[in-house]
Amino acid sequence: MLEGERGEAARKALEIVVKVGEALGAEKLVKISSAHVSGVSYVNIGEAGLELIRDLALSGARFTVLTTVNPTAIDTEKWREMGIPQEIALKQLDILKHLELMGAQMTLTCTPYLLHPPAEGEQIAWGESNAVLYANSVLGARTNREGGPLVLFEAISGRAPYVGLRREEERKPTLLVEVDEDVRERLRNGVYSYPMIGYTLGLKVGRGVPFLNFKIPFEEVKGFLAAVGASSSIGLVLIKGVSPEAEKYTEVLNELEEIHIDTEDVETACSKISADYEEADAVFLGCPHLSPRELEEILSVIAEKGELKRRTILSTSRWALERVHRSKEELSDKVIALADTCIVVAPIEYMGLKKVITDSAKAAYYLSSKGVKTTVLPRKKILEEIL
Amino acid sequence: MRIIQARSLVKGRAEGEALVSTEPISFFGGVDPETGVVIEKGHPLEKVSIAGKILVFPHGKGSTVGSYVIYRLSKVGRAPKAIINLESEPIIIIGCILSGIVLVDKPEENVIEVIRTGDKVIVNARNKIALIKVIRDR
Numbered sequence: 036m037l038e039g040e041r042g043e044a045a046r047k048a049l050e051i052v053v054k055v056g057e058a059l060g061a062e063k064l065v066k067i068s069s070a071h072v073s074g075v076s077y078v079n080i081g082e083a084g085l086e087l088i089r090d091l092a093l094s095g096a097r098f099t100v101l102t103t104v105n106p107t108a109i110d111t112e113k114w115r116e117m118g119i120p121q122e123i124a125l126k127q128l129d130i131l132k133h134l135e136l137m138g139a140q141m142t143l144t145c146t147p148y149l150l151h152p153p154a155e156g157e158q159i160a161w162g163e164s165n166a167v168l169y170a171n172s173v174l175g176a177r178t179n180r181e182g183g184p185l186v187l188f189e190a191i192s193g194r195a196p197y198v199g200l201r202r203e204e205e206r207k208p209t210l211l212v213e214v215d216e217d218v219r220e221r222l223r224n225g226v227y228s229y230p231m232i233g234y235t236l237g238l239k240v241g242r243g244v245p246f247l248n249f250k251i252p253f254e255e256v257k258g259f260l261a262a263v264g265a266s267s268s269i270g271l272v273l274i275k276g277v278s279p280e281a282e283k284y285t286e287v288l289n290e291l292e293e294i295h296i297d298t299e300d301v302e303t304a305c306s307k308i309s310a311d312y313e314e315a316d317a318v319f320l321g322c323p324h325l326s327p328r329e330l331e332e333i334l335s336v337i338a339e340k341g342e343l344k345r346r347t348i349l350s351t352s353r354w355a356l357e358r359v360h361r362s363k364e365e366l367s368d369k370v371i372a373l374a375d376t377c378i379v380v381a382p383i384e385y386m387g388l389k390k391v392i393t394d395s396a397k398a399a400y401y402l403s404s405k406g407v408k409t410t411v412l413p414r415k416k417i418l419e420e421i422l
Numbered sequence: 423m424r425i426i427q428a429r430s431l432v433k434g435r436a437e438g439e440a441l442v443s444t445e446p447i448s449f450f451g452g453v454d455p456e457t458g459v460v461i462e463k464g465h466p467l468e469k470v471s472i473a474g475k476i477l478v479f480p481h482g483k484g485s486t487v488g489s490y491v492i493y494r495l496s497k498v499g500r501a502p503k504a505i506i507n508l509e510s511e512p513i514i515i516i517g518c519i520l521s522g523i524v525l526v527d528k529p530e531e532n533v534i535e536v537i538r539t540g541d542k543v544i545v546n547a548r549n550k551i552a553l554i555k556v557i558r559d560r
């Protein structure tokens with residue numbers, strides 16, 4: 036790494052990974068097989084982030100492992116339709132150009148696990164909390180919640196500090212989480228949704244490795260984990276019947292401290308991100324990005340409905356969008372399917388969003404921090420009654 | 423004069439006036455990347471510029487985008503000369519390595535109490551063990 040014109044950039048990247056490792060108490064670095072770069076929206080990283088990414092690329096830095104990229108501030112094709120000023124779009128495209136120059140795959144999605152699922156036990160370096168939680172909890176891969184810039188240097192050096200969730204010892208459950216029967220019943224009745232439970236669990240537990248003694252339907256895991264990521268610093272949830280590592284701990288569960296999630300917990304947690312939805316100006320689905328199957332299901336419902344009551348924003352990956360074919364004529368003109376972005380990282384002030392109904396507790400959390408009023412409802416209810 | 427040992431994270435030597443914050447600093451959203459002025463509401467250093475100072479604070483907080491902000495500050499010449507933390511975390515470490523800002527942490531004494539804003543401080547972090555020299559005029 037010390038030779039050639041890329042020498043200096045590669046050397047600096049490795050120095051950063053080593054120093055961060057030292058500060059975190061890592062005994063060594065490990066090789067990683069893939070990286071996922073988060074923190075690429077111009078709205079979040081601004082001129083400072085653009086400058087660093089550009090300088091890195093122009094200094095010859097190149098990614099040495101499979102490197103995917105998180106959503107950006109714009110749909111790279113439909114940004115004008117989104118109402119985004121050219122100035123912001125050009126800055127965003129400049130960031131992307133330099134990530135591509137470094138060798139990134141321009142996936143622009145928060146669901147890299149759908150495109151390139153890592154294998155069980157594989158060491159990876161992923162940013163984006165929902166992707167980290169999914170890779171660890173569902174696929175059994177190993178990564179910490181790496182910060183935006185750190186992932187860049189791990190992707191360049193191909194190495195990461197051997198700390199935290201990379202170590203077997205730190206993947207053991209620290210707490211047993213039970214879900215009360217009242218909560219389960221409200222889930223069955225469609226009063227609560229899995230993202231609401233995830234958000235509540237994150238707030239109540241905060242950190243560590245919770246063991247969830249409650250089986251979650253597979254298609255709900257993604258939204259559930261994303262919500263855990265939004266309300267906590269947790270990077271791994273061992274879910275009974277879902278996580279590959281969950282089974283080996285069944286015999287030690289009675290030794291763990293136990294907490295219960297009851298209806299009061301859910302009400303308290305969700306009161307911060309969900310209010311009455313009268314007069315909402317838009318529905319948002321797609322945080323995390325919709326999979327091809329989810330997109331197909333939602334578009335079928337929309338096509339059947341004909342006219343919609345509200346503007347409906349869907350966000351997904353370009354990869355998924357290319358796999359689901361619907362003509363414009365089939366769909367109401369109130370629906371817009373965005374790729375490469377989502378309204379959590381886009382400059383929503385140009386999109387006229389004031390009150391939004393969503394199925395995503397994560398989206399609700401971030402939107403409400405930007406002053407948008409939000410309501411979280413189960414997706415089924417949104418599709419049947421709200422659209 | 424007092425000499426305090428610490429751990430060198432980004433090597434170098436820096437000399438300047440101390441600026442001490444009792445609270446953690448979030449560079450993203452907490453410091454203006456163009457001027458180096460602290461903009462976090464209610465922060466003990468609110469409206470104070472960190473440019474050219476020996477900046478002393480417990481640790482970083484907030485978004486990892488903070489590393490980019492430190493880098494930006496150094497590009498526009500508004501970065502601190504050195505940072506002394508009780509314990510540095512990745513946001514600060516990455517920002518300082520990229521920007522060549524001298525960084526030390528884990529001091530032998532509680533620098534937040536020992537060093538006062540306005541003290542003259544020399545940080546010699548050329549070796550693994552850094553020496554922080556604190557000189558007070560009055």
